[in-house]
Every structure is written in structure tokens, then in C-alpha cells.
Amino acid sequence: MKSLLIVLFVSISTLTAYGQDESTMNATYEGFINGTYVFTDDEGEPVEFNNVANGVSAKYDLNSSKFVGRQFSITFTIDLEMDEDDEEIQVSTITNLLMPE
Numbered sequence: 001m002k003s004l005l006i007v008l009f010v011s012i013s014t015l016t017a018y019g020q021d022e023s024t025m026n027a028t029y030e031g032f033i034n035g036t037y038v039f040t041d042d043e044g045e046p047v048e049f050n051n052v053a054n055g056v057s058a059k060y061d062l063n064s065s066k067f068v069g070r071q072f073s074i075t076f077t078i079d080l081e082m083d084e085d086d087e088e089i090q091v092s093t094i095t096n097l098l099m100p101e
Contacts, residue, residue, distance in 0.1 A: 021077070022075050022076065022077055022095060023075070023076055023077075023078075024073060024074065024075045024076075025041060025047070025073075025074050025076075026041070026042055026071065026072070026073050026074070027039035027040055027041045027042070027047055027071070027072060027074055028040045028069065028070065028071050028072075029062065029067050029068055029069065029070050029072060030046070030068065031065065031068050032062055032063050036048040036049060036050060037049040037050075037052060037062050037094065039072070039074065048092070049074075049076060049092045049093065049094050050091045050092055050093065051091065051092070051093040051094070052093070052094045053093060053094060053095045053096070055096075056094055056095070056096060056097050059097065060097050060099075067099075070099060071099070071100060072097050072098065072099055072100075073097070073098040073099075073100065074094055074096075074097055075094070075095050075096035075097075076092055076093060076094050076095055077092070077093050077095055078090050078091070078092045078093075079091045079092075079093070
């Protein structure tokens with residue numbers, strides 16, 4: 001029984017870690033506003049990201065205004081997490097940024 005629980009735990013952990021789907025979109029950077037990285041998509045809709053991966057933040061300092069108004073190709077993930085009220089929230093993380101020339 002103990003072996004079955006270990007196998008089940010490892011299987012679920014693996015699915016959770018590798019089950020994240022990455023998506024890509026093109027958008028214009030608006031700035032770091034109220035703790036989120038705000039972009040505008042091709043249809044003029046705002047898109048907010050909660051986090052930026054370390055490799056991305058080393059490449060592009062999105063906390064400065066240097067890249068405001070610039071177009072990016074954004075690769076990102078969206079995870080579901082529990083907040084302090086035990087409610088499910090979406091947390092979006094930029095995993096890669098490319099700035100077309």
C-alpha cells in the first residue's frame with residue numbers, strides 16, 4: 001500500500017510540473033503597473049502578467065520604462081494557485097520574451 005501511495009504521489013507531481021502549457025502572443029509593453037507587467041495585445045486588450053522568469057528579467061528590465069511602447073513576442077504559462085482565502089487564482093508568468101527587430 002505504501003508503494004502505491006508513493007507511485008501515485010510521484011505521478012501527480014510529475015503531471016503538475018510538466019503539465020504546464022506554454023502559450024505565445026504578440027503584444028506591446030505598457031509598463032509595470034500596480035505590481036503587474038501590463039501589455040496590450042493586437043486587439044487593444046490589456047494583458048497582465050504576475051511574474052517574469054529570472055532569465056527574462058536578466059535580458060529585459062521590465063521594471064524600467066526603457067521598453068514601454070515596444071512590441072514583444074511573449075511566451076507564458078498560466079498556473080492555478082490558492083490565495084490566502086483558499087480561492088483559486090490564475091498566476092501568469094512570462095517565460096520568454098523576444099523583441100522583433
